[in-house]
Amino acid sequence: MLERAHILVCGGTGCTSGNSNKIYSEFQTRLKEQGLDKEVKLIMTGCFGLCARGPIVVVYPEGTFYQHVKPEDVAEIVGEHILKGRPVERLLHSEKEEDGSLKAINETDFYKRQKRVVLRNCGIINPESIDEYLAYDGYKAYEKVVTEMTPQGVIDEIKKSGLRGRGGGGFSTGMKWQFAHDSVSDVKYVVCNADEGDPGAFMDRSLLEGDPHAVIEAMMIAGYAIGARQGYIYVRAEYPIAVQRLEIAIGQAREYGILGKNIMGLGHDFDIELRLGAGAFVCGEETALLNSTEGKRGEPRQRPPFPAVKGLFEKPTLINNVETYGNITQIILNGADWFASMGTEKSKGTKVFALGGKINNTGLVEIPMGTTLRTIIEEIGGGIPHGKKFKAAQTGGPSGGCIPAQLIDTKIDYDNLIAIGSMMGSGGLIVMDEDNCMVDIAKFFLEFTVDESCGKCTPCRIGNKRLYEMLDAVTKGKATMEDLDKMEQLCYYIKENSLCGLGQTAPNPVLSTLKYFRDEYVEHVKNKRCPAGVCKALVSYKINPDACIGCGLCKRNCPVGAISGDIKQPHVIDASKCIKCGACVQACRKNAIVK
């Protein structure tokens, strides 16, 4: 029976934390109450991407986009929209056409510049149903490669597509497959790196939550291409929904004869096991991931030998990132030329970014390679909140760098980002405005890598720690100009001497901010001043007696009793007691407290 309407409830991690499970069950109850459960289909999907507006509910056929939905709103949506055909205005995503009519979801600023290849099924299908995946051409690409293509033919197609690794390095995927294919061994492995660890990045999580079969199918294709019968997905234990949906998907695939022996009667064997990571960032480095998968301490191995030659359990191993796999079935089904038609000369296809920081539309976006930073931030991202000025964008997570405002028209691709001292990384994109101190930002990212260093090699273990300490001295006004040079030299030393990618890229946030925002460093060093007013040690709070009305709000909000003053008389802050928490600034209604 065909349903007259579909209600899609987002089941991604963001919306789940906003209680979308309860919204879903509330819909179940209400629809049943109204006797609509047969004619309206309710689906829990993966992530829609616009996480800032979650929990999200979309109603088809109109494509009505409801934002910030609460369980108590469900009765109204069912009663008004489903029963009476009147959308609930107060919950609508507010973008409108010039004539005042509502924009369809695909026409909104957030979605219209996107090109969803990897995320094609996210927010569309029920990720816990293999039938829905099958209905959306699922496992057709696998069937095609096994029945129509040779393993080398598959690899040639991937090479021709120009696909590069989406995990950060940007190495040619086809070449990687070729190396693993060319290694001679009776046993080989296909591994999926789902240990997404960059702070603020969650594209892999969303794909696994929203379309797990796409990754499984791609791994099967890779298994066929390189001659492997076993795959492992190394996924973070902190992604419980992704883990659960992968488990369901693998179970269903086995049940359908899609994983296991003699798949679909086509004579190829392939199966997949999950391995849960214990939350170490370095385990996203492929050789550390292999060690961890084997049950060893998650530390990188010396390369060469590369995993394609000697990887998991010393056997040739192909490791790709989740998003890389997410492209495979589409390349097989639509052809390499189709894929290569998107993007720039050396970076083909699309890239998923996790937008975060000082931006209105935080969430997940998939854009063609070559889209400018300006388009992402101003159009898709909806600009900076509170009308603040864009200062820099940080890409590539803790391994990346900061792109200054003057480079906002940079076309985002692998090579352009490296050329300006950042990198693609896994696709985190954090926007900073005038209130961010760039020294503090560099310190934040470096603190992360210092914390996440495995501790194996000297440059990363001790070098980054010392670099952090020097940076800390800058933020406290205790550094000299010579220290800045020493820091820079140490950065280059760490990059050139570290054992793995984590150490080799860890100084990037420092180097890129030193390059583009050196004046801020100098200001901290020479004038002992933090221009953005972030570095606590260099900030002091004062009450402007002319603006203070003596209301006492600041005094009541001060946690350490540093503020004194009589009612209706200007108050004063005792600098020796002040801990610079900023509570008084927030409490003051007259903007009388200045840094």
Next chain:
Amino acid sequence: MKQVTLKINNVSVTVEAGTRILDAAKKAGFNIPTLCYLKDVCNEGSCRVCVVEVKGARSLVASCSAVVAEGMEVFTNTPKVINSRKKTIELILSNHKKACLMCVRNGNCELATLAQDYNCNAFEYEGVTEQYDIDETPYLVRDNNKCVLCRRCVAVCNKIQGVGVIGPNKRGFATHIGCAFEQPLSSTPCVACGQCITACPVGALHEKDDTDKVKALLEDKDKYVIVGTAPSVRVGLGEEFGYPIGTNVEGKMVSALKRLGFDKVFDVDMAADMTIMEEGTEFLHRLKDKTAALPMMTSCSPGWIRYMEFYYPELLPHLSTCKSPQQMFGAIMKTYYAKKYNIPVDKLAVVSIMPCVAKKTEITREGQSAAGVPDVDVVLSTRELARLIKNQGIDFKGLCDEKFDDPIGEGSTAGLLFGATGGVMEAALRTVSEVVLGKPLDKIDFKAVRGVKGIKSAKVTLNGQTINVCVASSLSNAKKILEDIKAGKCDYQFIEIMTCPGGCVNGGGQPIQPSSVTNNSDIRALRAKAIYDADKKATLRKSHETAAVKTLYKEFFNEPGSHRAHEILHTSYKKRNKYEA
């Protein structure tokens, strides 16, 4: 093997494919410094001291693990390389407890050598340092405040010994070497081999120093102090005084011990001869007794005994019940010798000098007190003896050779062979063969069991019966054999096991050679050669011909395997639980 030609600092060199850049550079005449690299043991590429520039490579390359390629161009001493190494060493120094003046490794520290070679400023990168408690056991001290995290100790414990009680804990700057759940070493199944100490480039691991105890004994006018030296000590001790590796300094050693004030200086080689008599007899009994556990395995190496008790308690019946030579020596002193020379047992102290730190644990074992008091009172490693000699101002190099004291002095060189892997087997075969045959052997060299190879085997015919023997050194090799025994795949009758790779000459208590030496020469073979050379020259080469042995059986023990011999010279073993509080 395929040959590869490359250029190192523009010098062309041809080496086998698969050669490390480090070794290729050596061949081209360039030394590259290393810290974490230990040949055949540790190859993690973690310290980054050995970096070189390789044309076309994105970053610097660790020459200890990167292998050569045809046409490769390597530069080992560009300013970038030298500066990088300097920074690496300075960073390590920034997190190293720089108590060098009081350090046991002062004068033999690889970090100090590097710091000097690279003109380092130890205070260039000052910052916070981690503070660690010192972990002390009766045989070993771990001081993580000095650890440089090269992980050579971890590699030797895990890969060579297959014990793995230490490893990296925590991560990042907080990474440190420790035991599971941060437990002290004493609560782990550590076998006390001390190989981690000789692997350590700095003073983070060292033996528990007992020289003060010996000094106190020597100062005590009431004590009659006897010292005995193990076979390997004489071929190692010289290294502490600048002699080339493999120099036999037996005469000077005896002379120095006499000058230190010991009342008697005896040779544990004699006790090794006694071990052969007892063990050989036990073996012949086991061969005849259908209910006895075979293969029989030797019991001289205390680390090996601990390993069996911790890891293979089900195979304990295979161990010979003979005490080790050290314990037989002590037991004979405290029973026979004390009685014969009328020395009250409580006034008699026995000190042994051993190439070993596990021996320090052996003296407190149950069943090692033949006279009701411990057979041996204090054990000093070879290194501690050297320290004592220096401390007491003895001019070692200027000493004349002296001989061991009578009557226990002279042992056979069969006993001396105990110092090298295969030596116990060869000594046993010399005696057992002659006992079984009832006449002297034509040829007493059993070369099949010599050499540094990890596992060796041989067939010996005894009166028409073929005996399969096996010799293994290092516990990872021992483990292979034990697993074969458990799987019923072992057809050996007699097996010699030594805990340390190469046997006691390479024991955990022997002088420490820096990796620059051990990576380029085999110190096990060099020291063992000194032993075999002495054996070749000797006339007394069989345990059963040693005068003291004959006297002991005549006057005291009656015959090998007698009731009294069992009471005094044998012991027992028991299962030990791993990780017991």
